Amino acid sequence: MRLIIIEDHRKINDLLARFARLDGHDVLQAYSAEEGLALLAVRTVDAIITDLMLPDLQGEDLIAKIRTQSDVYIMVVSAKIDIKERIDVLSLGADDYLTKPFSIEEVMVKLKNLEKRIATHEPIIRSFDGGALKIIPFRREVRLGDEVIALTAHEYDVLWQLASHPKRIFTREEILAACFGESEAFDRVIDVYVKNIRKKLRDAAGEPRFIRTHYGVGYQFAGDGDD
Numbered sequence: 046m047r048l049i050i051i052e053d054h055r056k057i058n059d060l061l062a063r064f065a066r067l068d069g070h071d072v073l074q075a076y077s078a079e080e081g082l083a084l085l086a087v088r089t090v091d092a093i094i095t096d097l098m099l100p101d102l103q104g105e106d107l108i109a110k111i112r113t114q115s116d117v118y119i120m121v122v123s124a125k126i127d128i129k130e131r132i133d134v135l136s137l138g139a140d141d142y143l144t145k146p147f148s149i150e151e152v153m154v155k156l157k158n159l160e161k162r163i164a165t166h167e168p169i170i171r172s173f174d175g176g177a178l179k180i181i182p183f184r185r186e187v188r189l190g191d192e193v194i195a196l197t198a199h200e201y202d203v204l205w206q207l208a209s210h211p212k213r214i215f216t217r218e219e220i221l222a223a224c225f226g227e228s229e230a231f232d233r234v235i236d237v238y239v240k241n242i243r244k245k246l247r248d249a250a251g252e253p254r255f256i257r258t259h260y261g262v263g264y265q266f267a268g269d270g271d272d
Contacts, residue, residue: 078102173268
């Protein structure tokens with residue numbers, strides 16, 4: 046499961062991240078609301094753990110912003126203990142609220158329970174264009190009709206990043222950050238991966254069925270989801 050931790054107190058952020066990684070989660074760390082929103086804009090995540098007292102934006106405003114673009118699970122960890130404040134935060138769309146000092150074990154159990162629920166409800170197959178293209182995330186498998194398409198790990202990551210956000214236009218830099226993190230790869234390598242994906246999916250650049258080029262900007266997944 047992938048999550049973002051938004052906490053300006055570095056020791057708390059690092060503590061949560063360390064234990065979450067030990068439990069097998071993919072963790073992205075942000076130290077301000079702006080950093081957290083930037084990550085959410087380019088990464089598909091299952092959960093967000095956030096403080097309320099952030100240096101650049103009140104947590105309540107952050108939750109409201111998140112809810113305009115995502116229904117991701119939000120766990121608030123805050124020193125604010127007033128019951129009215131807690132109710133207000135939950136009413137804004139937060140899914141859970143823990144007060145500081147908190148039990149790290151409790152946080153990890155809540156994440157594990159969330160992971161089980163996601164595994165139960167997550168679609169096994171993402172289908173596009175009437176089943177013409179199918180992506181099976183847990184196998185990292187791509188099918189064109191009944192044919193299994195052999196993509197490299199990086200090609201799959203690029204395709205999945207685009208397909209997970211249908212209709213959104215990504216810059217090369219955003220795709221690079223989402224798929225490769227802090228890699229030293231050049232953004233133009235994305236062009237190579239897209240070219241390879243198109244060739245394997247028999248997706249003509251001039252008449253794109255799945256990946257559309259926006260010249261001077263980046264790429265967009267053009268397939269229509271069936272779910």
